[in-house]
Amino acid sequence: MTQIKRLAFIGNSLPRRCGIATFTTDLQQAIAQSAPSMETVIVAMTDHGHSYDYPATVGLEINDREVEEYERAAGFLNAKGVDLVSLQHEFGIFGGEGGSHILALLSRLAMPVVTTLHTVLAEPSGIQRSVMASIVDASSKVVVMAENGRDLLRSVYRIPADKIEVIPHGIPDFPYVDPDSAKARLGFGGRSVILTFGLLSPNKGIEIMIDAMPAILERRPDAVYIVLGATHPNLVRERGEAYRDSLMQRVRNLGIEDHVVFLDQFVDQPTLLGFISMCDVYVTPYLNEAQMTSGTLAYSFGLGRAVVSTPYWHARELLGEGRGLLVPFGDSAAIGDAIAGLLTDPERRRAMRERAYASSRSMVWDRTAERYLATFEGARRVRTLKMLTRPDQGVAPRVEPATPEMQIGHLLAMCDDTGLFQHAVHSVPDRSHGYCVDDNARALLVACALNAPGEQRLSEVLTSRFAAFVQHAWNPDTRRFRNFMGFDRRWLEDRGSEDSHGRTLWALGEAARSDASASRRRWAAALFAEALPVVEAFGSPRAWAFTLLGLDAYGATGVDDPAAERLRVCLADRLLAMVPDEAAEARAWFEAGLSYDNARLPQALILTGRATGTPAYVAAGLRTLRWLMAQQTSPSGLFRPVGSESFGDIDKRPRPFDQQPLEAAATISACLAAWRADGNPEWRGGARRAFNWFFGANDLGVDLVDRDTGSCRDGLHPDRPNENRGGESVVSYLLGLAEIRQLGRISGERMKASPSLTLRA
Structure with missing residues (x-):
């Protein structure tokens, strides 16, 4: 049984319109249902210049630009006796350079923190890396939603593997249904429905999908593409509805007005699930591979839809082994051919749907809540032991008297x-x-x-x-x-770090001196000499040191x-x-x-x-x-x-x-x-x-x-x-x-x- 009595979530919250707000609210509700005796509260991030009619679950809001409010929130959580904080981190929701204002809160907390990283950058800027390092340092555990996130945290940020938990994006526990009844209810009866949902912005690749529609219509004339979602609020502030207007003009230029429908609305979850349940194919034609998670992808997958997607990180993991179809980025011909193929092959589409639904059952919110609760409790135990056992009080050691034999x-x-x-x-x-x-x-x-x-x-x-x-x-x-x-013997990069280069030179230098094989000693010396000159341009002191050991x-x-x-x-x-x-x-x-x-x-x-x-x-x-x-x-x-x-x-x-x-x-x-x-x-x-x-x-x-x-x-x-x-x-x-x-x-x-x-x- 959990010992956590009071749990706080920090992140965006509904009714703010964004994916982080939806996730934070869904996670809080799932935890509250799984552990009804636990008191939960949300500290909501509010973007500057806006106000929201937050529900009672939001105990405090923070103006993202006001660092004093972050400090006040820390005092609020400490005074409330919160046992653990679940932080939702996404670039752009916290104020300060690189989102650094959140550190003013974390540095003042008296309880452990578990941070869910919604994005992990493969090539962070200097300030982004620094802020991320400080957040991870303040966290007892970090959670990512895909294995690729774990790999990046290990390789780019050098975070110990045991500090990282992989917990997939939660999904509603929705029954497996055929789309016909939902189509009739929503006014699309007799049509082959393709759906994209989410806040509209240029990185979503909607243009590519629109350009694919004429080829789809040649093979499936009854097809309709529904683009469900409001324009991203940041885009509206900067450019109004110019982007949406450009998409609609693109549709008119192709003469497919009767086959592309824009629904400009931010829908609640029941409405969204109704739209997803009626689609024959769900499509995410995103343009950038560096997307760690997609809530809309997780939802459509969990409802047993046939999914076609570009191979961004989350899609690669979720849709492998026949659970969906992946197409190249920016390739309208490929995405059109994939969707048309599914729309004209009901048996293949049905099999894909069944595989997706069956494999998604471990992602339903009650299971996800259980995994988060276990992670929270583990983080709390670690923090308690740290407080009860002073690090300067060494445990009496059991010392072995003799050097062991070499065992390999x-x-x-x-x-x-x-x-x-x-x-x-x-x-x-x-x-x-x-x-x-x-x-x-x-x-x-x-x-x-x-x-x-x-x-x-x-x-x-x-x-x-x-x-x-x-x-x-x-x-x-x-x-x-x-x-x-x-493991497939494919290199994951063109070059490693400066430190790994220096360490390899060290090994080559040692092999040149003391390898048992004369031939291999000559090989090592030759490769050492070939790989050595580039080190002069290195800036890493450890790379210099490793190279000196090799020299x-x-x-x-x-x-x-x-x-x-x-x-x-x-x-x-x-x-x-x-x-x-x-x-x-x-x-x-x-x-x-x-x-x-x-x-x-x-x-x-x-x-x-x-x-x-x-x-x-x-x-x-x-x-x-x-x-x-x-x-x-x-x-x-x-x-x-x-x-x-x-x-x-x-x-x-x-x-x-x-x-x-x-x-x-x-x-x-x-x-x-x-x-x-x-x-x-x-x-x-x-x-x-x-x-x-x-x-x-x-x-x-x-x-x-x-x-x-x-x-x-x-x-x-x-x-x-x-x-x-x-x-x-x-x-x-x-x-x-x-x-x-x-x-x-x-x-x-x-x-x-x-x-x-x-x-x-």
């Missing part, structure tokens, strides 16, 4: 004949997210590390597979490495490459220039905030300084690493990696969660580089503390690694470990283990727990 069973299980999978569901490889060059480059690093004496060398086939993935990722047209590949290994091969040496000094100088002057700045770090793989920056300077004989690099690397280790050590002496919740924070102490294996592996490497540079035993202790984090010396006192298989959980939440065991986690653990085992061989000792990590009674 899980790594092998996470690979197929293409390479290493990105993600897993628990310990089962998750094919839906495919592969990335980041993880396969790390896997190549593991393969090189296992060439050290005393280790279980990876098979030649598997090492070659990682190398082949890296080679295939190389795009000679862009001189960059691609990163993300779908350290590449240089150790003895190759004579003056251009590489010049770039090595150039990149190291750039990193050095980012370190504040020791006398002027107490914060000894390269950036104003901390992010991921932090320890690789000082490691790169230390290694470069030793290789080039430049003491200034080494000194800066040691100073920045010492500062970082202070941030990554809890008051009880535990290693506490920078939590992903901190990413994007400026000039703040790191937050403790979520903790990820990547940070522990980076810290082990950096501390051992520092130990080799100045011999101070504190660095070996730091590496040991970071390694022991994998085995219970952490804030929750839980093991992250299965010693028998070598699998590693994806990290620590505030209340539990992440049970998924993906590619990044297993290679991070194995890299850290390989270095610790090598340290043990060099020092001639078995690893022991450091004094600060002894078991407490």
Whole structure:
């Protein structure tokens, strides 16, 4: 039973005329029906210059341009004792640059927030990315309505997978009916009805559908196309009804006035469902693929209509496997042929309708409400545990006394004949997210590390597979490495990020130095040299650091490459220039905030300084690493990696969660580089503390690694470990283990727990 007693929704609300208003109202009503004892209230966003006769469910409204009203709303929700806030985010409904006014509300709330993202931009502007990052940071969970949204949040915004929930757009639980009775009731008896519904605006592609009508009428003379919906209010404010008039003129020019009907009205839900139930084909000819959700598409699909659509993101997911038809953007001939084919083939249309209706039952509002309630309750539990357990109170760890043997069973299980999978569901490889060059480059690093004496060398086939993935990722047209590949082996981009390029260079440099195959060493050196020059134009400090790690290994091969040496000094100088002057700045770090793989920056300077004989690099690397280790050590002496919740924070102490294996592996490497540079035993202790984090010396006192298989959980939440065991986690653990085992061989000792990590009674 839910423990949430008071729930607030922030978003647009009916009678405001827009899709977000409809969704917010529908979600509130569905939750209220599913949990009648729960008190629900809507905080409604009101667009400047307008007023609405809101129902009693709206407890407060916010003028979107007045930041003081956002602050007042936070006070209202806190005073009301709301247990959780459900925020509906869409670009354009909040005031301030990039919608930043909403942050004044979120930053003042005393309860957890679950944010539903109605749009996820693949290429956000700088301010949009910044605002989105702050909203996600303030949210215990984020909800998207399609798998593509999850993928974008992971790849573009680097949001941890376990913070994301996919809950499809809700739909009314409407019976499966034939259209004839509704046609007769609405005055379209005996016609073949094509319908589009929604606020009218140029991005909806209505022109394309109008141009398709003459071809449809040649095969189905009784066809009528109904365009139901008022013109978008923003368009009316800017241009009046000029757009609608232009569409009507287009109809007249084609001489099809009797076959295209414009119904200029914003209809209530019962009326809308009546119109949808009478149509033979529902069409969404949108012009832009970057549409994460469409409520009208979900509704028509859920009522068991035959749907023809352009392949925007939501339509691609919903209409696959014969549940609808997809046609190219802006192609009137294709859309006309698809619709005419359905109108002249009743059996095919019936089969499509039945598939759509059957597969949509999980989307009805009562089921959707159940999924939201479960997400809300989970977010509330996490927030409660955060408040009850102070992050600086470390849990007494259970420290393993000896370094484990190298086990690679899980790594092998996470690979197929293409390479290493990105993600897993628990310990089962998750094919839906495919592969990335980041993880396969790390896997190549593991393969090189296992060439050290005393280790279980990876098979030649598997090492070659990682190398082949890296080679295939190389795009000679862009001189960059691609990163993300779908399970169908199709690249999802022409080029990856600067960081993924730098990390791949690192793996190539290491392969050039220590791969078991002489032929593969020559391959790695050649591809490294080919892919290196573009880095000079990069702006990412981590890309510079990864490249410097690769240059350290590449240089150790003895190759004579003056251009590489010049770039090595150039990149190291750039990193050095980012370190504040020791006398002027107490914060000894390269950036104003901390992010991921932090320890690789000082490691790169230390290694470069030793290789080039430049003491200034080494000194800066040691100073920045010492500062970082202070941030990554809890008051009880535990290693506490920078939590992903901190990413994007400026000039703040790191937050403790979520903790990820990547940070522990980076810290082990950096501390051992520092130990080799100045011999101070504190660095070996730091590496040991970071390694022991994998085995219970952490804030929750839980093991992250299965010693028998070598699998590693994806990290620590505030209340539990992440049970998924993906590619990044297993290679991070194995890299850290390989270095610790090598340290043990060099020092001639078995690893022991450091004094600060002894078991407490």
